Amino acid sequence: MNEKRRKKLVPEAVKDFLSQRMQNPANIVVAAVGIGHDQLLRVVDKALGWLPTTASNKGTVDMAAQYTGGEARLDGDGLAQIAVACEAVSWSDPDLIPVAVLNTLLGGGGSFSAGGPGKGMYSRLYTSVLNQHPWVQSCTGFNHCYTDSVQNPDRLPELAEIICEEISKMGQVTRTELARAKNQTKASVFMNLESGTVTCEDLGRQILTAGQYVEPATLYTAIEKVTEKDVFRVAARLLRSRPTVVLYGEMYGAPSYEQISEAAGMKALQSGTA
Structure with a gap:
């Protein structure tokens, strides 16, 4: 702020x-x-009971958010951080479940991440980034589809290249990877049911965001139906958006917005040449 x-x-x-x-x-x-x-x-x-019985529209704006993409570069000391984001899907979008599976497949975590649903030794970002490049301290895929990393500033150009390479390949998934990601996603859903607090929070969040509550059994079936073609399709869909790039820390040698967009495969998809 x-x-x-x-x-x-x-x-x-x-x-x-x-x-x-x-x-x-x-x-x-x-x-x-x-x-x-x-x-x-x-x-x-x-x-x-003291609340008014009728809803008020005071102070509300009935306008859908518009994704624009772009970049922000913030100078800072210490570790360099970079985030590359794509336009994701809404709660009501039919591609929500495939995107959730893709996010689990990417996974990631910190250098000392030991496991847990959606992260750990077998996720894509852990095996391809954290294991292969020990100087990367953290690399994580989030459910709103962006990747965040922290690293020493003098290796920021290399870090950006690594991240973009993983983004460009996120639609290339093996049968084994997909099966593991689906099982991890289902495990995450049902393991959360063990906590009454999390279940209650999830119930309220779903009603607020989607206007309905989806039973775990329904989610299980939807996750099970996700195919390799679905993952490729949603990955291509995400990459067609204009990327959002945020860098924080030392900017020495940082690639340009256009370079990041092209390296991640977004530029070609946007122009229809892919």
Whole structure:
């Protein structure tokens, strides 16, 4: 947060935000596990019964976010960090599950990552980046489809090249890799069910973002249906977007935006030459 915006963060601004967002029934979802419906209604009425019974549109903007891409370079000391992002899919997009499997396949983690669903020794970024280039301290694929790495600034050009190479190859998947990624994705879904807190949070998040709750069994079936062609298709779809590139740290020798776009295979796909 820059200094100008920080100065605007005064108590009145926080109270105004709360009145517009947190006291509007249209912005609130109550989720619970391990409690009867009637008992839940009594608890909710006691805690939130003072809220207005009708939703208000005050302070809301009904406008879809527009992805634009671009770059930002922020000088800093110490380790160099680079993130390369593509336009991902929405919660309601039919490609959401294949993208989730692709994210699990990429995986990654820190230099000392030992495992866990979606990361560890057998994920693509762990075996191809962390194992092959010990000077990389962290390289991770996130579920919103961007890769972030941290490294010594004097090797930033090489780091960017490595990341772009992995991005350009993310649609090339073997049958073994796909099977492992699907199993890890399914394991992550069902292992989270062991925690009532996570289950409750997931229930509320799904209702807020997608307007419905998808049962774990339905997710399992959707994950199981993902094929190698699906992964290739969604990877190509992501790479057609104008990339977003963020660099932080020492900028010495950092490649240009156009160089990163071309190295990641995005430029060719955007021009229709791939």
